[in-house]
Amino acid sequence: MAATILAVDDSASMRQMVSFTLKHAGYEVVEAADGVDALEYARNNAVSLVLTDVNMPRMDGITLVRELRQLIAYKFTPMLVLTTEAGPEKKAQGKQAGATGWLVKPFNPDKLLATIAKVL
Amino acid sequence: MDMEMEEILNLFFEESLEGLDTMESGLLTLEDGADRETINNIFRAAHSIKGGAGTFGFMEISEFTHSVETLLDEMRNGARSITPDALQVLLQSVDVIREMTQSAQAKTPIVMTGANALSGELARILAQKSTPGAAPATAATAAPMPQAVIPAPIVKPESAPGDAALSGPIEGWRITFAPDPSLFKTCNDPLRIFEELGSLAPLEVTAMTDALPALSALDPTQCFLRWALVLRGAIDHARIVEVFDWVDASSKITYEPIFGAGSPGTPPQRSTAESPPPVAVRAAATRAAATADAHPGAAVAAKAGGESGSLRVATEKVDALINLVGELVITQSMLGRFAEKYEPADIEALRRSLAQLTRNTRELQESVMQIRMLPIGFSFNRFPRLVHDLSRKLGKKVDLKLSGENTELDKTVLEKIGDPLVHLVRNALDHGLESPEKRLAAGKTETGTLELNAFHEGGSIIIEVKDDGGGLNKERILAKAVERGLVDADATLTDEAIYNLIFVAGFSTADTVSDVSGRGVGMDVVRRNINDLGGHVQIFSVKGQGSTIRIRLPLTLAILEGQVLRVGKEIYVASLVSIIETVQSTRQNLSCVAGRTELFKHRTDYIPIIRLHDLFGIEPDSREITDGLLVVLEADGRRVAMLVDELLAQQQVVIKSLETNFKQVPGLAGATIHGDGTVALILDVPGLIRTFLERQGMDMGRAA
Numbered sequence: 063m064a065a066t067i068l069a070v071d072d073s074a075s076m077r078q079m080v081s082f083t084l085k086h087a088g089y090e091v092v093e094a095a096d097g098v099d100a101l102e103y104a105r106n107n108a109v110s111l112v113l114t115d116v117n118m119p120r121m122d123g124i125t126l127v128r129e130l131r132q133l134i135a136y137k138f139t140p141m142l143v144l145t146t147e148a149g150p151e152k153k154a155q156g157k158q159a160g161a162t163g164w165l166v167k168p169f170n171p172d173k174l175l176a177t178i179a180k181v182l
Numbered sequence: 183m184d185m186e187m188e189e190i191l192n193l194f195f196e197e198s199l200e201g202l203d204t205m206e207s208g209l210l211t212l213e214d215g216a217d218r219e220t221i222n223n224i225f226r227a228a229h230s231i232k233g234g235a236g237t238f239g240f241m242e243i244s245e246f247t248h249s250v251e252t253l254l255d256e257m258r259n260g261a262r263s264i265t266p267d268a269l270q271v272l273l274q275s276v277d278v279i280r281e282m283t284q285s286a287q288a289k290t291p292i293v294m295t296g297a298n299a300l301s302g303e304l305a306r307i308l309a310q311k312s313t314p315g316a317a318p319a320t321a322a323t324a325a326p327m328p329q330a331v332i333p334a335p336i337v338k339p340e341s342a343p344g345d346a347a348l349s350g351p352i353e354g355w356r357i358t359f360a361p362d363p364s365l366f367k368t369c370n371d372p373l374r375i376f377e378e379l380g381s382l383a384p385l386e387v388t389a390m391t392d393a394l395p396a397l398s399a400l401d402p403t404q405c406f407l408r409w410a411l412v413l414r415g416a417i418d419h420a421r422i423v424e425v426f427d428w429v430d431a432s433s434k435i436t437y438e439p440i441f442g443a444g445s446p447g448t449p450p451q452r453s454t455a456e457s458p459p460p461v462a463v464r465a466a467a468t469r470a471a472a473t474a475d476a477h478p479g480a481a482v483a484a485k486a487g488g489e490s491g492s493l494r495v496a497t498e499k500v501d502a503l504i505n506l507v508g509e510l511v512i513t514q515s516m517l518g519r520f521a522e523k524y525e526p527a528d529i530e531a532l533r534r535s536l537a538q539l540t541r542n543t544r545e546l547q548e549s550v551m552q553i554r555m556l557p558i559g560f561s562f563n564r565f566p567r568l569v570h571d572l573s574r575k576l577g578k579k580v581d582l583k584l585s586g587e588n589t590e591l592d593k594t595v596l597e598k599i600g601d602p603l604v605h606l607v608r609n610a611l612d613h614g615l616e617s618p619e620k621r622l623a624a625g626k627t628e629t630g631t632l633e634l635n636a637f638h639e640g641g642s643i644i645i646e647v648k649d650d651g652g653g654l655n656k657e658r659i660l661a662k663a664v665e666r667g668l669v670d671a672d673a674t675l676t677d678e679a680i681y682n683l684i685f686v687a688g689f690s691t692a693d694t695v696s697d698v699s700g701r702g703v704g705m706d707v708v709r710r711n712i713n714d715l716g717g718h719v720q721i722f723s724v725k726g727q728g729s730t731i732r733i734r735l736p737l738t739l740a741i742l743e744g745q746v747l748r749v750g751k752e753i754y755v756a757s758l759v760s761i762i763e764t765v766q767s768t769r770q771n772l773s774c775v776a777g778r779t780e781l782f783k784h785r786t787d788y789i790p791i792i793r794l795h796d797l798f799g800i801e802p803d804s805r806e807i808t809d810g811l812l813v814v815l816e817a818d819g820r821r822v823a824m825l826v827d828e829l830l831a832q833q834q835v836v837i838k839s840l841e842t843n844f845k846q847v848p849g850l851a852g853a854t855i856h857g858d859g860t861v862a863l864i865l866d867v868p869g870l871i872r873t874f875l876e877r878q879g880m881d882m883g884r885a886a
Contacts, residue, residue, distance in 0.1 A: 073230040075194035079237060082186060117229045119222075131367070140369045146233040162369040163428050168236030168244070180374055 065110035065182055066090040070100040070126065071144075072118040076167075080113065080144070083171040084178075097121025101129055109139065111182055116145040116152065124152075124159045131160035140181035144169055194234045195287040196494075198243075201227035202280045203563055209273050210566045212264055221264075225254040231279065243282045246297045249304045250275045256308075271303045273567070354383070354440040355422060357411040361433040363404040370429055372409065378425050383415025412440075493593060495553050503549045510542045551738055554594075558636045558645070559587030561600050565607060565634060572611050579618050579629040580611060586636035591643045592738040595715055599645070599735065602708040606647045606731050607632065609705070614651035614729055624726065626650070642717075642734045642759070650728040654721065656680050662689070681721040682819055685709040713818050713868050715739065716757055734759070742837055742864065744854075746830035747813065749794045750802045753862040754826075755835050755854060760867040762814040762821065764829060767807055779878055780807070782823040784814055792824045792874045797849065803827040817868035820875075837864060849873045 067089050071077045074095070081091045092109070094100035096118040104112065112130060114123035121129075123143055130136040140162040145152075148166045156164055162181050165174060208224040228251045235243035250272065256262040278296040285292050361372060379385050390408040394400070413422070419437065426435055516535045520528060562584050573580040591599075615621075615630035622628055633648040656677065663669045663683045683689060685705050712719045717735035736742070736759065744755040771783040772791075781788040791812065795802040804810060804827070812823040835854035840847055840863075851866035 073234055075190055075197050075234055078190045117226050160368050167233045
C-alpha cells in the first residue's frame, strides 16, 4: 500500500498543488485545513508522513508537530514543514518541536518528492 | 493534467481575491482599534497570497506582497504601532495586489505601475522603524524574498575557491559528524544522511562509540554515536552542507577537504550554514525568481482565458440535495413496484407514492434553486471600503450600517445588482449626506448615517439604501425638469412622480460636477439595470431627514412568478411584478390620438394601448377593446395597457431561454413548458413596451 501523507495547509490551492504533486508520485494524500483538523485526523488514522504549513488559523504547524510528537503513534513519523517562513528563529522552533525537515515555499515539486523519499 | 493545474490555479486566484477581501475588511476595522485576532487574520491572508503567488510563479505579486507582509508582521508582533498612515498604504496595497492578481487571472501581463509607486511608500513606512534614516527600507522592498534561496543554501566558504586554486583540486572530504543527542526525536536518521552522501560519491563511515553509556544507563531515544566520514569525490562543498542542512545547527559537523596527491595539508576548514554572504543570496534569489517565472507562465499562456462562471456552494446545501435525491430514489422504487404488478386495490398506495413524488420534486426544485443563492453580503462587502475612501475624499463623516447581509439571492441577480448599488451609495454620500458643518447647523449629529439593508418580502428581496441626509429637493428637481422641458411648468405632480424624474437620462441637479457623481449619467442606468432584472426601484424622501431608495428584486431569474394570459388560441406569460392591475374598460375611458394611437385613461394618466394580437399577428376572440381585458404594465417608469382576451392562472414558471434554443425575439423573454406539455411564450415587458413605442414612433417619456 502506498504511504499516506497528511498535507496540512490553510490555503486550498496550496493543498491541492501539494496533493497533486504527491498523488502523481503515487502517494495517498489526506488534506487538512489547519492544525486542529490535522491533529484530529492523525489521532484517529494512521499517517506515514506529515507535511505542514506554519501559519494557519486555529493551530499553527509548529504546534501541530509538537502535539503530534507527544503521541506514541507519532514518535517516529517524519514531519516536514513546508512554509514561506525561512527565519532561523522559526526554524529553530520547528526543530525544537520535532520537525524532521524544513522546506521553503515556493516549493519545487522535485525537491519535495526527493525529500519525502529520503525521510520515508 | 493541464485541466487539473488550471483548476488549482483558478482556486488560487479565487482564494487570493477572497484573502484580499479579508485583508481589506480587517484593515478597515483596525481603524477603530486593533485586536490581535484581526491583525493575525490579515497577516495570514497576506502570507498565503505571497506563498501561493510564489508557488504558482507570479513573482511580482509575491514580491510586492512580501513587503506588505513584513509591515503586517511588525504590527502583529507589536514592533510597530498601527498608524492611519500605514493603514492607508496597506489598503492601497490591497488594491494593487488585487489588480495584479486580476491581471494574472486574465492572463495579461502584470502591470507594475501601481506596485512600483507603492513600493516607495511601503519602504518609507518600513524605514520609520527603530532605525530611522537608515537604508534597510530599500532593501526590504527591493530585495525580493530572500527566503527563496534557502531550499538550496549555496553556502560557500569564501576562502574555499582560493584554497583550491592554491593547493590543487579537491578530491574528497573528511567529515566528522557529532549529532545532538535529540536527533532521533525529529525522526532524522543518520543512515539516511549517509545514504544520501553515498549517492554522491564512495563513502567510508566509521562509528565512534566512545560516548556510549553502559546498557543499563542507555536511553534508546538518544543518539550517543559520532561518526567520521570520508567522502571520496570532487563534490561541491555546498552539496554536502545541503545534506546536513536540517541537522547542522544542533550538531557538531566539521568539513575538511582532501586535496590531490602531493598537495600540502591545510588546516581543517570549518563552516556553518549561518549567515551566508548577502551577495550570494541576492543573486540566487534572482535566479530562483527567474526560473520559477518562466515555467508556470508558459504553461498558463497556452490556455485562453474566459469567465469560468464557477459557483461556490456551502456543503450543507449539497448535502441537502444529496439527501433529497436519496428520497427521490426511494419514491421511485415505490412507484416502480406498480409497474411490475398492479392491482386495483393498490390505488391508494399509488396515490400516496405520487403525492410523495410531488413533494420530493418540489423540495428538490427548491434545493437546486438554493444552490444558486448567495448571501447579499458578497455585494455589501465592498461598501465599507468604498464609504471609507469616499467620505475621506468628500470630507464627510459617515457611519455605515449594514444589515441583512445573510439574505440570499440568485447569483446572477447578485452580480448584476452590484454596480447599481455602488451608484446609489455614491449618490447618497455625495448628494444625500451633508457636510459635518451643515449637519451641525441643521441640528443633526456631525456624523451622517448610511444604511444598507436587505430582507425578504414575499417572493422578492428588498434592498434599501437609506441616508439621514438632506433629502431630495423637490423644488429644484421640478425646476430643473421644467427647464429641460421634461414636464410642463403648470403640471402638478405627485411627490413620487417628481422623485422619479431623477431616473430620466441625463438628469442632474448637482450644482457642481464632482468626480464622485453628478454627471447625470447613472440613475437612468441604475433603473434600467434593475428593470432588466425584473425589479422595481422606489424613492422615499423627507426634506431635512434623508432619503431611502428601495429596490425590489425577484429572488431568482430562473423562475418567474407569472400571470398566464390568452390571446386567441395563444397562451402567454407576463411577469407578475410588472403588472399594476387588470381592468375591463368602458368606452368613456378610451380615446384616440392622431387617429392611430389608442389611449386608455388609467387613473389620472392617459396611457397607450398595446394590442398584443396586432403586435404578434394573431387572431383574437374580439378586436373590441371593451370585450377584452386591459392589463396595465409598467417598466422603465412607463406604463402601457395591453389588450388580451382572458386572464388564466397565476403560477411559477421555469424560464427556458429562447436565445439558446432558438433565437432572440423582440418582446419575448423566453418560453416555458406547461404541465400538459404545451409551450407558452414569456413576454419581455420592458422590451415589449420599447418595441411598441418604436413602432408608434413616439416617446412616452413625458406622459409617464
